[in-house]
């Protein structure tokens with residue numbers, strides 16, 4: 001007897017598969033059906049594509065004149081929605097704390113698109129832009145605008161920017 005040969009050879013026909021094919025045909029169908037169900041649960045169709053369609057936008061403001069109150073960050077996505085001094089036309093809004101004269105907000109799960117942002121340093125936390133006779137007595141700001149005036153009134157076209165991927169945007173605070 002030589003050692004390079006196995007004691008006996010197992011042919012495919014004597015394996016478990018062969019036994020299943022003869023005695024447990026219904027069981028094989030059940031296994032196939034369960035496998036199909038599991039695959040559907042693990043990988044729902046289109047999940048990956050959906051995940052890539054939304055982005056996050058971080059808006060930041062620095063150089064506030066003090067650390068009082070909160071900052072209202074308002075996000076806009078429609079033409080004609082700015083100016084919006086009474087906050088009636090925003091798409092989303094976040095009210096954030098002030099830390100060492102800075103504040104920021106993260107808008108998550110946004111559809112890719114064109115957006116504009118306004119900020120308001122609400123020092124007395126009443127949700128309103130306090131005003132003197134004409135001009136605001138609390139700080140305000142609009143994306144893309146370094147100054148605001150009668151000849152430089154903000155609108156959506158001037159304030160908007162494309163958000164095609166996760167990004168950060170700084171907005172200047174203006175005190176009159």
Ligand SMILES: [Ca+2]
Nearest residue numbers: 122126128130
């Ligand atoms: Ca206020």
